[in-house]
């Protein structure tokens with residue numbers, strides 16, 4: 001496809017500056033000497049160009065998107081409509097509290113809703129992503145130990161945790177100590193016990209873990225940690241696995257983040273914006289970032305009064321537009337948030353059971369919102385998980401998350417989410433079975449996939465080691 005510069009046909013459009021105007025209020029050195037060189041095309045050509053580009057993208061509105069751990073559920077369009085109301089979009093972040101009571105009330109109510117959903121005592125809406133929430137949570141834990149003059153340096157992280165967990169704890173200055181999983185994919189309690197000492201500040205757990213399995217011994221783990229004077233961090237990015245059924249408070253956790261841009265149906269991908277609110281137990285309330293949104297019975301206000309606040313982690317109060325979408329979703333769902341969880345878990349188990357005769361299933365137990373297959377059997381025919389993922393692209397399906405978690409060889413992590421119909425799940429199952437048969441009969445098809453996408457098979461190594469990100473006019477397609 002040609003770039004818009006190559007398509008430029010000299011159509012006279014608007015001129016930004018009149019050549020006869022003297023721009024003498026700027027230093028001469030700042031003025032452009034050459035023509036700006038913008039492409040010149042009529043409106044229709046421009047529209048066609050960008051429509052063609054957008055058609056090359058894959059999105060949930062186009063097809064099935066079983067990207068494990070990423071919860072690519074459908075985001076109802078009414079959320080978009082509400083977030084684009086002029087009263088919200090034209091509000092300046094510096095507007096005085098008195099003049100934006102509605103927006104503050106919305107944020108306050110969202111905090112309250114998330115308190116109820118997570119079971120926590122207080123919530124901040126500031127963090128802009130899940131990993132940002134983790135960092136915020138770990139900063140709170142760090143400050144808590146500083147405030148009681150307890151020098152703790154280590155954070156335990158199960159090998160089945162999300163990859164961002166060790167990164168966030170490390171960025172916060174903690175030493176990371178991995179905890180092994182046992183053969184059931186659960187935290188190895190004996191190994192955990194052997195690691196506990198007075199240097200351990202916290203454990204960061206993803207529950208359900210990245211195998212999609214619920215930690216059965218979570219209560220025992222929280223007792224062990226608290227008896228050791230340590231805290232527990234809950235990675236709740238995948239809250240759609242437990243929402244309405246249990247919560248981190250009941251499991252004994254002290255800090256949790258949720259991803260509004262996963263569980264609470266706000267768009268994500270392509271780097272944001274998102275929101276990763278953090279909830280904390282009572283004793284950690286005073287460490288939250290400021291401002292939190294408070295209510296004195298008459299007025300909503302931005303509250304900077306927290307005694308031991310870690311400071312601000314984001315300008316103003318976070319990504320407001322995302323908060324509006326999530327609040328709309330929560331209100332719309334009400335008690336039915338529980339049904340979202342039910343369907344997310346049911347859909348994952350349905351696909352798992354249907355596919356297990358055709359692909360290896362290393363942990364053959366009931367899963368939560370997602371499950372992990374292994375492509376080992378297909379590897380015997382020379383077809384790896386990467387090829388299977390590419391092959392799926394020819395079937396109007398986004399590839400699942402692959403090669404993660406690291407504890408499963410040739411991992412294929414599938415998360416259907418609750419928004420799909422049984423018909424769509426069956427279509428996907430059929431495609432996966434077809435690919436498994438095809439790998440045995442004619443592996444060449446998968447090995448040379450994808451065939452139908454705008455960009456065909458790429459050299460993965462070259463693309464990773466020598467990415468060519470600059471446009472050169474001589475390069476065609």
Ligand SMILES: *Cc1c(COP(=O)(O)O)cnc(C)c1O
Nearest residue numbers: 069129130131162164206235237
């Ligand atoms: C997505 C995810 C994260 C990170 O969230 P971001 O918003 O991408 O930073 C953390 N933990 C788990 C389990 C996740 O699925």
